[in-house]
Amino acid sequence: MPRFRLGRLYWKFLCFFFLAQLLAVVGVGLAIWATKPVHVFDHPPPHESRFQGPAPEGGPVGGPFAGPPGGPGEPHPPGFLPRPAKLPIEHLLAGAVVSLVFAALLASYVARPIRRLKDALRAAGGGKLSPGLAASMGRREDELTELCQEFDHMATRLAHLMEGQRRLLYDVSHELRAPLARLTAVIGIARQQPDRLEDCLQRLERESERMDRLISELLTLSRLEAGMVERIDEPVIVAEVLGNVVSDAEPQAAQLGFNLEFEGEDMAAVRVMGDPELLHRVFDNLLRNAMTHASAGKWVRLCLSVQGETACVQVEDRGPGVLSSETEQIFQPFYRGSQTSGVNGHGLGLVIARQIVENYGGQIKAENRPEGGLRVSVYLPMTAL
Numbered sequence: 001m002p003r004f005r006l007g008r009l010y011w012k013f014l015c016f017f018f019l020a021q022l023l024a025v026v027g028v029g030l031a032i033w034a035t036k037p038v039h040v041f042d043h044p045p046p047h048e049s050r051f052q053g054p055a056p057e058g059g060p061v062g063g064p065f066a067g068p069p070g071g072p073g074e075p076h077p078p079g080f081l082p083r084p085a086k087l088p089i090e091h092l093l094a095g096a097v098v099s100l101v102f103a104a105l106l107a108s109y110v111a112r113p114i115r116r117l118k119d120a121l122r123a124a125g126g127g128k129l130s131p132g133l134a135a136s137m138g139r140r141e142d143e144l145t146e147l148c149q150e151f152d153h154m155a156t157r158l159a160h161l162m163e164g165q166r167r168l169l170y171d172v173s174h175e176l177r178a179p180l181a182r183l184t185a186v187i188g189i190a191r192q193q194p195d196r197l198e199d200c201l202q203r204l205e206r207e208s209e210r211m212d213r214l215i216s217e218l219l220t221l222s223r224l225e226a227g228m229v230e231r232i233d234e235p236v237i238v239a240e241v242l243g244n245v246v247s248d249a250e251p252q253a254a255q256l257g258f259n260l261e262f263e264g265e266d267m268a269a270v271r272v273m274g275d276p277e278l279l280h281r282v283f284d285n286l287l288r289n290a291m292t293h294a295s296a297g298k299w300v301r302l303c304l305s306v307q308g309e310t311a312c313v314q315v316e317d318r319g320p321g322v323l324s325s326e327t328e329q330i331f332q333p334f335y336r337g338s339q340t341s342g343v344n345g346h347g348l349g350l351v352i353a354r355q356i357v358e359n360y361g362g363q364i365k366a367e368n369r370p371e372g373g374l375r376v377s378v379y380l381p382m383t384a385l
Contacts, residue, residue, distance in 0.1 A: 017103035022096055113137055113144040120151060129159040171334035175214055179207045217348040221333070224355040231359070232275040235383055238311050239267045241276060242302055245283045249291070257298050258291055264304025270311050272380040274360045282356050285349035286315040286376050293337075294319030294373060311380045318373040327366045350376075 120133045131152035137145045183204060190200035223229050246262050253260050264270075272279075283302070290300045294317030303314045322330055322337040329335050331354045334347040350366075357364045362380040369375050 017106050018100050021099035021103060024099075110144075113140075113148060117144075117148060117151060120155075124155060124158075129155040129162070131155045168333050172218065175334060176211070179211045179214075183207050214348075217352065221348060221352050221355065224352065224359065229278075232278075233273045234276070235271045236274050236276050236279055237268055238270045238272055238279075238313065238380075239265055239304055241279050242283055242304060242313065245280060245287055246302065248284065249287050252288075253291065253300075256291065256295065259299045261299075261301040262303075263301065267304050267306070270304060270306060271383050272311050272360070272362075273383045274380070278356045282353045282378065283313065283315070285353045286378070289349050290315050290317040290319070290374070290376075293317070306382070307379070309382050311382050313378040313380075314375055315378075316369060316373060316375045318369075318371070321368040321372065321374045322366070324368065327368075330366060331364075353378075 116133060116136060123130070133155075134145060134148040134152050137148055186200045186203045186207070190197050242262060243265060246260055250260060252258075287300060287302065294300060299318045301314075301316045303316070305312045305314075326335075326337050330337055330347075331350050332347075333351050336347050354364045357378055357380065360380060362378060364376065364378050366374060366376045
């Protein structure tokens with residue numbers, strides 16, 4: 001168990017609590033002492049014995065510590081003087097000691113979790129993002145424990161983000177290394193075989209275009225994650241956007257021999273709030289991703305439907321699909337499913353699509369079709385006309 005070090009906050013709490021309780025003890029003690037004096041005879045009258053007998057009926061008992069012979073409010077007889085009681089030093093000291101102990105315990109109870117939080121923040125500043133601060137609070141349930149729980153949540157989130165950034169940097173380096181290596185090889189061939197210069201130039205052009213697409217997608221993803229893309233909220237007719245996407249993809253589909261189907265073309269009343277250009281990019285990425293990975297089935301369908309207050313767009317294909325354990329991983333940057341080997345692409349289209357959809361309060365998920373192939377569903381909240 002780590003040793004608890006006393007910090008400045010502990011001593012501040014200790015002094016504050018101790019002084020507050022000490023003032024309370026002294027104030028109450030002095031108030032009691034001042035309001036209850038003890039009366040004694042300074043010199044007993046000569047005609048009275050020092051030890052009197054039993055008091056008359058209704059009168060005080062005689063003696064050196066007897067009260068005044070008269071009742072309350074009556075004048076003191078000759079020789080009778082009021083004198084305050086002795087200052088209760090022992091009681092005040094006992095109260096001060098008890099107050100000090102209680103203040104020390106209370107200060108430790110308050111300062112200990114703050115000290116642990118400070119140590120955790122210092123460790124986080126050094127790159128050690130390990131949760132578990134809330135567990136060290138034991139069974140206490142208060143705002144300090146909730147603060148520690150929020151710190152654990154933040155540390156976990158930051159650890160995941162940092163791991164994602166490291167993985168993304170590695171993947172980007174890997175993706176850029178391959179086309180750069182091919183460019184270097186093509187340049188070498190052009191120098192050794194000048195007669196193949198035209199072919200080498202064409203290969204250089206293709207590789208440069210591939211690198212340009214990769215960098216463009218990386219910039220788009222980075223801007224979306226950082227919130228640097230200007231947000232446009234306007235009513236968008238989903239069927240109109242999907243119709244434009246299908247029209248743009250028809251030449252490529254005809255060249256590849258694909259059969260494109262679009263259901264829900266007449267649903268002009270289905271509208272969502274968003275940016276038409278970004279939503280066009282979402283559905284275009286999904287459609288071209290399906291055409292890339294479902295070349296064997298030669299069939300892709302877009303279906304628009306309404307589920308309650310949500311617009312649902314589904315893109316289906318008859319390709320090999322993905323493993324059930326990969327339906328979430330395919331939305332990670334540069335991830336390629338185990339059944340999509342040999343397929344061109346950078347693995348960023350689905351990532352960009354998810355980021356755009358979630359920015360507008362929607363959801364996107366993937367699942368395998370029972371008939372075979374993959375189904376990607378996009379859910380966006382509808383807006384009133």
